[in-house]
Amino acid sequence: MAIRYELKGHLALIDANIPYAGLSPIVEVLTSAEFEAMKTIPEEAKEALREIQHAESSFIEVFSNFTLGSFAVPAKCDTKLASTCLIPSDPDLFAFYMDRESLVFVDDGTFAADILAELGKSGIMRRMTTAHCLYMFFKNLMVDDLVWLGKLEDSMESMEEEMLANQSKSTTTVIMGYRRLSMRFLTYYQQLASMASILADNENKILPKEEADAFDHASAMADRLVDRAETVNEYSGQLRELYQTRIDLRQNAIMQILTVVTVLFAPLTLITGWFGMNLEVIPGLQWAPMWALLLALFVISTIALLAVFQRKSFLQKIVK
Incomplete structure (x- = not known):
């Protein structure tokens, strides 16, 4: 079901079943079928989005009059329960289309709608533009990730202490689960950093300069997460070496x-x-x-x- 917000003073939820006749920019969340049925979207954009929407990677593509991209957000496990980090889970996949007047998220699930609902309740958007809404969306994707990565590293440290005390019942499966998880998030943050950097370049000039500069900040946030994820990934490798040493x-x-x-x-x-x-x-x-x-x-x-x-x-x- 379509969800529509009007960017007029705040992120206001409006009826998506009534044709929009206002002058303010709008943000929508549509299913794949609803996006295909939109007559205001160029066929070129629909064709490009079909190719990237279900790809399990975060990607952005810039066209002359619009920008579109896809997100593949990996699921965060409960770091207090190592078993939840071992279960492979599919990432949340969705895409977006943005031009000067509208921002459309194409999501057959509820991930994008949930984030927009959080942004609407928080009231933290300073500028009512589609570009600023996308920027805030980027920030929301990364807002608590440094804390989560820290908890993930703490969980691995606890396992290391148990191994050194000969009290750990950990197996190679548990350790490799941590390694795969850290690698998955490292790749995800690298892709986010690349996406934000491309948006900051503003190649098609559909973003105001102030909005384009904001994506430099989003890129810097993603780069910090890349550095943190690399540290966690290296630590998971050290944990595996310690486990192998104990076996030897x-x-x-x-x-x-x-x-x-x-x-x-x-x-x-x-x-x-x-x-x-x-x-x-x-x-x-x-x-x-x-x-x-x-x-x-x-x-x-x-x-x-x-x-x-x-x-x-x-x-x-x-x-x-």
Whole structure:
């Protein structure tokens, strides 16, 4: 269902079913079918929007009399529940069309409508123009993301502390989930920065200079988020390396245990192998006290080897 706002003093919701006859700029949210049915939209714009609307990337294209683009906003998980960050979720996909008189969001969901409703309730728009509305829309997309990225990093720090204390039950799946999530948002912020930079260039001159300059600020906001997301992504890589190191240390400890056990039983293996041969000429084979002597040799060799291991701190490492 179409939603329409009039930019007249504030972002005012008006009836979208009545043909608009006012002079103020308007902002609309339409479905794909409703956008296709609009007669005031150039066919060139409709064709271009069909190609980019469902692409899972944020993109902008500048034409002589209008600008259009698409958004692919990744979903934010609950950073307190690592399991929610592992479930792959589709991004919110929608597009926009903007000329000097109108700004149209093409969204088959509710994402764009929800953001515009927030802007309408907040009353923070200083200028009633389509370009300023799009600028505020950009800012709203990024407004709480620095805080969320910080919480995401805190969640990974908690996992790191648990791993160092040998209390973590994390798996490669959990760690790679964080890595994929941080990479997804890094790409998203890079695309937002590029979109805002293109709008600031104002190649088709449909934006007033003051509005075009505002998108430089939006580009700077996105660049800060890019830097933060890169830090989080690098940290996720360090977390994976730490996890791999813990696995390697655990495997080394197991191999050390097997080595110690093998060495301890080596004398007994040698003795049993020697006297287990099917020969009658082996010295001492018929001597009755031989078994006691062999047992004593085994005990002495075992104690000697344990003393050597203790001196080399092998046993302490195994216990740890």
